[in-house]
Amino acid sequence: xxxxxxxxxxxxxxxxxxxxxxxxxxxxxxxxxxxxxxxxxxxxxxxxxxxxxxxxxxxxxxxxxxxxxxxxxxxxxxxxxxxxxxxxxxxxxxxxxxxxxxxxxxxxxxxxxxxxxxxxxxxxxxxxxxxxxxxxxxxxxxxxxxxxxxxxxxxxxxxxxxxxxxxxxxxxxxxxxxxxxxxxxxxxxxxxxxxxxxxxxxxxxxxxxxxxxxxxxxxxxxxxxxxxxxxxxxxxxxxxxxxxxxxxxxxxxxxxxxxxxxxxxxxxxxxxxxxxxxxxxxxxxxxxxxxxxxxxxxxxxxxxxxxxxxxxxxxxxxxxxxxxxxxxxxxxxxxxxxxxxxxxxxxxxxxxxxxxxxxxxxxxxxxxxxxxxxxxxxxxxxxxxxxxxxxxxxxxxxxxxxxxxxxxxxxxxxxxxxxxxxxxxxxxxxxxxxxxxxxxxxxxxxxxxxxxx
DNA sequence: ATCGGCTCGCGCAA
DNA sequence: TGCGCGAAGCCGAT
Numbered sequence: 001x002x003x004x005x006x007x008x009x010x011x012x013x014x015x016x017x018x019x020x021x022x023x024x025x026x027x028x029x030x031x032x033x034x035x036x037x038x039x040x041x042x043x044x045x046x047x048x049x050x051x052x053x054x055x056x057x058x059x060x061x062x063x064x065x066x067x068x069x070x071x072x073x074x075x076x077x078x079x080x081x082x083x084x085x086x087x088x089x090x091x092x093x094x095x096x097x098x099x100x101x102x103x104x105x106x107x108x109x110x111x112x113x114x115x116x117x118x119x120x121x122x123x124x125x126x127x128x129x130x131x132x133x134x135x136x137x138x139x140x141x142x143x144x145x146x147x148x149x150x151x152x153x154x155x156x157x158x159x160x161x162x163x164x165x166x167x168x169x170x171x172x173x174x175x176x177x178x179x180x181x182x183x184x185x186x187x188x189x190x191x192x193x194x195x196x197x198x199x200x201x202x203x204x205x206x207x208x209x210x211x212x213x214x215x216x217x218x219x220x221x222x223x224x225x226x227x228x229x230x231x232x233x234x235x236x237x238x239x240x241x242x243x244x245x246x247x248x249x250x251x252x253x254x255x256x257x258x259x260x261x262x263x264x265x266x267x268x269x270x271x272x273x274x275x276x277x278x279x280x281x282x283x284x285x286x287x288x289x290x291x292x293x294x295x296x297x298x299x300x301x302x303x304x305x306x307x308x309x310x311x312x313x314x315x316x317x318x319x320x321x322x323x324x325x326x327x328x329x330x331x332x333x334x335x336x337x338x339x340x341x342x343x344x345x346x347x348x349x350x351x352x353x354x355x356x357x358x359x360x361x362x363x364x365x366x367x368x369x370x371x372x373x374x375x376x377x378x379x380x381x382x383x384x385x386x387x388x389x390x391x392x393x394x395x396x397x398x399x400x401x402x403x404x405x406x407x408x409x410x411x412x413x414x415x416x417x418x419x420x421x422x423x424x425x426x427x428x429x430x431x432x433x434x435x436x437x438x439x440x441x442x443x444x445x446x447x448x449x450x451x452x453x
Numbered sequence: 454a455t456c457g458g459c460t461c462g463c464g465c466a467a
Numbered sequence: 468t469g470c471g472c473g474a475a476g477c478c479g480a481t
Contacts, residue, residue, distance in 0.1 A: 158462065158463065159462080159463080159473070159474095160473080160474070161463080161464090161472075161473050161474095162462095162463065162464080247474095247475065290474090295474080316461090316462090318460095318461060318462080365475090366475070369474095369475070369476095373476090411474090414461095416474085417461090417474080417476095418460065418461045418462070418472095418473070419459090419460040419461040419462090420459070420460055420461090420476055420477075421458080421459040421460065421476090421477070421478085422459085422460085423477080428459095428460065428461075429476095430474095430475090430476045430477090431476060432475085432476065432477085433477070435477085435478095436475095436476075436477070440475095
């Protein structure tokens with residue numbers, strides 16, 4: 001079995017449709033024209049059937065928790081992707097609507113429909129609905145995890161230490177980059193079915209009836225070209241220092257690939273190869289693989305196997321019990337959600353983190369932890385802290401609404417972690433404090449920087 | 454500056 | 468059944 005076949009699952013038992021007009025790739029998660037195994041699988045089918053390829057993207061104005069910040073970043077990437085798809089000789093169709101419905105409708109003329117993979121519950125449901133209603137073979141191709149989730153482990157893992165050996169064991173079978181397949185039949189004229197012109201982004205954004213309260217991020221551009229530029233400078237300047245430099249909140253040596261990964265504008269496998277082939281030192285490369293393979297895919301393992309990945313009740317029992325035992329501990333100050341969201345607490349470090357999040361749509365990972373842990377201390381109940389953390393994550397972060405968002409928020413409350421000495425409010429759940437920040441970093445420089453954003 | 458103690462659940466050796 | 472050990476913890480002692 002070749003590497004593409006190992007990433008592919010049939011979602012129904014239908015056969016390819018006879019007398020079809022094209023092969024359809026319904027693009028959803030892997031929003032890129034290169035390093036995309038779903039696209040190559042669809043190209044393979046197109047050549048095999050002697051048909052042209054249509055790539056469909058459905059822009060859903062009702063996508064859960066999406067606002068104009070997310071759509072802007074996504075459309076910056078999609079405009080580039082549409083062009084690159086067309087240059088390969090496939091048609092790129094962009095439609096407004098509910099993704100599986102539009103895919104079923106367009107798919108009536110398709111011999112085969114290929115989908116990429118998503119992990120959150122609505123993304124799984126979309127693929128199931130498509131497979132049930134398509135009336136032809138529907139395949140799903142894993143392109144946004146290096147190791148397909150079931151191949152790494154057949155169950156929900158309790159911690160990185162149990163997941164790590166499993167994902168590393170499976171890794172060698174999934175290291176081949178998808179081979180680029182040339183299309184034999186060009187798709188002239190088929191792209192006439194679009195109802196959105198991605199080249200005119202402002203017009204496209206205006207068509208969306210969505211939340212406009214969070215402005216687009218000025219400092220980070222979406223799309224593959226921006227991702228590659230950012231990656232190149234990371235590989236040259238930061239990867240060598242990544243080993244022990246990645247946690248510094250002021251002198252940052254991080255790649256900031258998470259927004260691009262979230263929208264599938266870059267593939268985790270191409271990042272893996274870029275980093276392991278890079279110069280520098282072993283420390284940096286090892287640490288990066290730990291983040292991108294072990295940590296990132298542990299988050300995918302979590303949302304895949306924990307049906308209630310976005311519920312407080314899915315936290316480990318020991319964590320819920322200890323938080324429950326301390327729920328009536330006095331809090332120094334309890335803030336309203338409005339005060340929190342505006343960054344108006346008495347903790348300047350916390351406010352600075354909130355500001356970085358609001359303005360840049362991103363937060364350094366160490367400050368994500370501090371921000372989230374303090375939220376437990378600044379709210380009345382851990383349930384409310386959990387809901388607030390998810391709400392703010394998904395509203396402001398360009399990389400929010402991701403498997404990582406749910407795993408990272410749950411980590412704040414003990415997921416994938418162990419018990420620690422019992423303290424007020426937190427119980428045995430790991431805590432973080434301002435004194436810890438001061439001990440490790442020039443946190444005043446961080447505050448000055450954030451306030452200048 | 455560095456170290457031990459605190460603490461939980463898993464996986465593995467015995 | 469016991470033991471070692473783990474993503475970033477904190478605190479107090481040296």
